[in-house]
Amino acid sequence: MTATIIDGKTIAAQLRGKIATDVAHLNAAHGIVPGIAVVLVGADPASEVYVRTKAKAVAEAGMRAIDKKLPVTTSEAELLALIAALNADPAVHGILVQLPLPPQIDSHRIISAIDPGKDVDGFHPLNVGRLASGLPTLAPCTPLGCVMLAKSVRPSLAGLEAVVIGRSNIVGKPVAQLLLMENATVTVAHSKTHDLPAVCRRADILVAAIGRPEMVRGDWIKPGAIVIDVGINRVPGKEGKSKIVGDVAFAEAAQVAGAVTPVPGGVGPMTIACLLLNTLRAARALNGLPALNL
Numbered sequence: 001m002t003a004t005i006i007d008g009k010t011i012a013a014q015l016r017g018k019i020a021t022d023v024a025h026l027n028a029a030h031g032i033v034p035g036i037a038v039v040l041v042g043a044d045p046a047s048e049v050y051v052r053t054k055a056k057a058v059a060e061a062g063m064r065a066i067d068k069k070l071p072v073t074t075s076e077a078e079l080l081a082l083i084a085a086l087n088a089d090p091a092v093h094g095i096l097v098q099l100p101l102p103p104q105i106d107s108h109r110i111i112s113a114i115d116p117g118k119d120v121d122g123f124h125p126l127n128v129g130r131l132a133s134g135l136p137t138l139a140p141c142t143p144l145g146c147v148m149l150a151k152s153v154r155p156s157l158a159g160l161e162a163v164v165i166g167r168s169n170i171v172g173k174p175v176a177q178l179l180l181m182e183n184a185t186v187t188v189a190h191s192k193t194h195d196l197p198a199v200c201r202r203a204d205i206l207v208a209a210i211g212r213p214e215m216v217r218g219d220w221i222k223p224g225a226i227v228i229d230v231g232i233n234r235v236p237g238k239e240g241k242s243k244i245v246g247d248v249a250f251a252e253a254a255q256v257a258g259a260v261t262p263v264p265g266g267v268g269p270m271t272i273a274c275l276l277l278n279t280l281r282a283a284r285a286l287n288g289l290p291a292l293n294l
């Protein structure tokens, strides 16, 4: 069996196209340009690449990017002051503070200081609680992208056995909540799970969000399963160059799974598209406009 490769790049481009259409309408009808502030503290090269990619997608969708680069020595008080200013700025509809933050800054305090209506990462405790309660909210971008990719090959996930590997606040827990909202039967596995391969073999949908290169092997996968690979791991490649691999051994998975996301070109591009979607949703809600169904 050879799996369908789920083309995240193309699916993300389609979503960004729909977003751009609504952004144009929002501007023409209401004079609103959705604005997203991306805050980067320090000069982590991987984060800078990510911030650049985001900025390009934002501009292409007709939105405004407000990039704030702060030195690695920034204090918590200085960052809190910036967030207060962005909360108060009516041209800013979304605020994303790039994680991780340097050790002198408590990321929980920072996230809690963001206006929940502008929290396009969906990390504020109020939005986390709303998601867990099944209320409308800004849901985290990577988990949203994972569920959209799964539904691209299987429009109804109802009744399916889903296994999420990883229990982070950023991916594992929220993706489990979203899968539950789709009526999947959800198991959250993690580093202390007994016989992880056997747990994974039960999954009709397997979401790998571990952060370990190619940990999920072909024989962990139920034949025909949908495999969503959230991992982005930089590993040594050919001729001293580095390459990016996921948390799933892709070539092995493609022999067993029904469908699998590649890395790169899977979940990553969807994360960015969902960030634009959340920014558009936030801009509409902050202006008292009805919710969209994209």
Ligand SMILES: Nc1nc(=O)c2c([nH]1)NC[C@@H]1CN(c3ccc(C(=O)N[C@@H](CCC(=O)O)C(=O)O)cc3)C=[N+]21
Binding pocket: 047, 049, 050, 053, 096, 097, 098, 099, 100, 121, 141, 142, 232, 244, 263, 264, 265, 266, 267, 268, 269, 270, 271, 272
């Ligand atoms: N508050 C916050 N929110 C985030 O969403 C967040 C964060 N902090 N910190 C860093 C991680 C990382 N992240 C990525 C998203 C997309 C790609 C992406 O689009 N990758 C492409 C290209 C990879 C490449 O070739 O460099 C792909 O997978 O195809 C990568 C990384 C979001 N993060």
